[in-house]
Amino acid sequence: MITGKNYIGNLLSSIGNKTFKTFNPQTNLENEFVFSEASNVEIEQATELATEAFQKFQKVTGAKKCEFLNEIANEIENLGDELIKTYCSETGLPEGRALGERDRTVFQLRSFANLVKEGSWVEAVIDTADPNRQPIPKVDIRKMLIPLGPVVVFGASNFPLAYSTAGGDTAAAFAAGCPVIVKSHPMHAGTGELVASAIIKAAEKTGMPNGVFSNLNSSGIEVGVSLVKHPAVKAVGFTGSIRGGRALYDMAAQRSEPIPVFAEMGSINPVVILPNAAKIKGTDWAKTYAGSITLGSGQFCTNPGLILGIKNDDLSSFIKVLSEEIVKIEPSCMLHPNIIGNYENNKAKMLAQKGLETKATLDKELSANYGRQAITTVEGATFLANTNLHQEVFGPYSMIVQCENIAQLEEIISKLEGQLTGTILAENELENYGSIVDALQNRVGRIIFNGVPTGVEVCPAMVHGGPYPASTDSRFTAVGTESIKRWVRPFSFQSWPNELLPNELKNENPLGILRVVDGKRTNSNI
């Protein structure tokens, strides 16, 4: 079923000269399929089709978009074993993870399907006219959210399904009414093509315009750069490294018409273990965190890479147990030789920093591409003085900072870059550490009490984002139905004839959506 070609709208295409293969980190061998990298001609075709498709797609009703999104979910499920096998062969991740991520992906698609079917997400606001107002009459103004235009989505290495081809960015963009061009991630181009085929099938079945979706292969940066700079592209979604996300952000900002880039980037997800928690629950937390740090070989944006505590016997004991527990955990395969290569390099750079002590590292021999977990410690003053220690080590690694006192701990938090999450472990003491909570809130998008940061619930209350560099714009989230806001803009109709207004804004409220009419929230007509 995998052809190695690009989807330019509904057609498979491979007119370029560059090819590449994906890699199976479990077997340490290349996979069989040969992928054709998108050429400039294909990029032009995809963007042109997307622009044409936008004219129609932006007017597709919520009910039809709902069908489309649900059908994508169905078609992804219909891919059955082939998808799961391909996923595993391109990531080294276990089948259970593949199945879980597929469930999450179809759940996201169906959540957006429900959102657009119900329809109130457009936030219709109607201020009716008052011809008798003094000193001048009041005009009729009606507002709703409309789509931005074609969106480019970059697949993420660590989530081939949930944050890639038909992941949250794409589902949100389709729900908004934006065509999507995916720059497929080269590490899982086969998984990408299968999911792309599901989207194309769904688009054809539900009568979506050709060009509503394209999937472009690429092993390097050129295709992505061309897309972000292309005048037809109106927004960009990205999940990945700070270096990659920042490069795209800079390119988009330098365009003659700048466009929004929502990049969800790295994070070390600080965890604060308060004194009582270390004393009373230190052992439990150590065991729990050994699991959280090594989950998925630490290849999560929300991996807890930094643990902050007050230097005392309780913290020493927490470190001891964590170190003992983490080496008991079976190492797992990482996504790609490049990923494990970066992990080992970044870990080595970190270990070379003055004052860093290694507390746990695995001695035994491992299969190729298996990640060797590690725990290190450092003094608070050393951490403060050396920002190299603040960087992310993407993999099963965490560093415990032993702070002299609470003031130093607070100072460390305030000096951190923006983070996706912050966690506080506390036992009947949280109310005494208000300034720690405040400092952490200031640096993160989500704050967690007595838990682990890994595991991002897909629900309307979720914020997956945060101050830079956790994301390029803290005003949006990448997870949850609110993530649709990244791809829409408010638009006002003034004195517009009722019969020519979109259904969302007509007097009759034919969709029965919730609107704000003259300041009152109502489902009624006018």
Add this chain to the structure above:
Amino acid sequence: MITGKNYIGNLLSSIGNKTFKTFNPQTNLENEFVFSEASNVEIEQATELATEAFQKFQKVTGAKKCEFLNEIANEIENLGDELIKTYCSETGLPEGRALGERDRTVFQLRSFANLVKEGSWVEAVIDTADPNRQPIPKVDIRKMLIPLGPVVVFGASNFPLAYSTAGGDTAAAFAAGCPVIVKSHPMHAGTGELVASAIIKAAEKTGMPNGVFSNLNSSGIEVGVSLVKHPAVKAVGFTGSIRGGRALYDMAAQRSEPIPVFAEMGSINPVVILPNAAKIKGTDWAKTYAGSITLGSGQFCTNPGLILGIKNDDLSSFIKVLSEEIVKIEPSCMLHPNIIGNYENNKAKMLAQKGLETKATLDKELSANYGRQAITTVEGATFLANTNLHQEVFGPYSMIVQCENIAQLEEIISKLEGQLTGTILAENELENYGSIVDALQNRVGRIIFNGVPTGVEVCPAMVHGGPYPASTDSRFTAVGTESIKRWVRPFSFQSWPNELLPNELKNENPLGILRVVDGKRTNSNI
């Protein structure tokens, strides 16, 4: 009452060496007061105070922020005649305009006061825990909007009150919980200081933290540049020229921590006069537009600078009447010699373009600084071929493009840069021009039927913004209470103890706000 000093928080300060005066364009003389430009030391003090103030201000209740905003409105009214006289002496605008703009400004402040008092604007979303969910328990997650941090606001030359010191940007930022540092506009520094004094009085009366507001004088660009680059500043609001707004946007994007800039910039606000409208209502529209083009000497962001019609006798007649009517209107004083200088320069550059015909221009002698209205025409093909003709001429000027046919008119619309507004004049024909409406919708933030673009109603349904370069981010509006969204970000609490949550998210819903709880909109407690 005017001291010429900066407000660094609650204290007047003038330690710098640079000074400047404002100018009265009606008398063509400098005004008496000497303003002290903010020094680097004062910039540091203001940003440091703002950072400190943010720690407290972000926790101030909606009820207290309501008091603060209402008190600012009261104190602005209390400035009485002195404010109106200063306004007129620094702008050349008539007293009626000053009074109207003051009313608009206090209305905006009171609208935001009501918004934060009611409290539901934080968009609280609560997804409660489900410990029995399979395969893993569901955690409790609660989200609300929280302020970004200190905001820098640039005063606008053409709205000394409504878009300056205590204008929409500032009111929205205070409502959000963000301290504000205003870079006062040098053309109306006296008006700015008076309004700043009202804000400071209100802050002291209602117990707001020192540093919640500062007002910095500056005649050049240095103070603004320092502020936008300052690490303590978390967002920027600007109303003005494309050149100025883009420069700030670029600076903010190039910071090591990029920050959002909402710049509302120039626009030529295209107006389409459809064939029947030109035939049946041409004369009426010509008279109406003569007024709209010259209103406030054309010094509005929403001034109609471009009129598109189909070349025929009806359009010729429209042009003739518009040209006759516009010269009957008494010219008015422009804001400043620099503004009229730019107007005359830009008009001259425009008139030098090949194919442009002048249809109306005033022959009589005018007082210094009075703007000379002008109407020009050009063929559709000429307009398409020369993007110099697409630029804004800020002043009482408009150009009519005589298109060969509807296809050309549509092509012209699709080639325009982003605009604040687009207007369609039609008589029982709008339903036949769907593609014109679509093309226009794609380029603008607000679309108007049978009206004029000037006059921006302050109401929740208003969008004042639009695709670049109308604004730097079309996903936000500068007018209406929704403009608060520019200065806030979503934030999630996971498994947080109920008693330590903000009131907006507590089970008891002590504020009685509207929340979404497990997918249902409700004012009830949990």
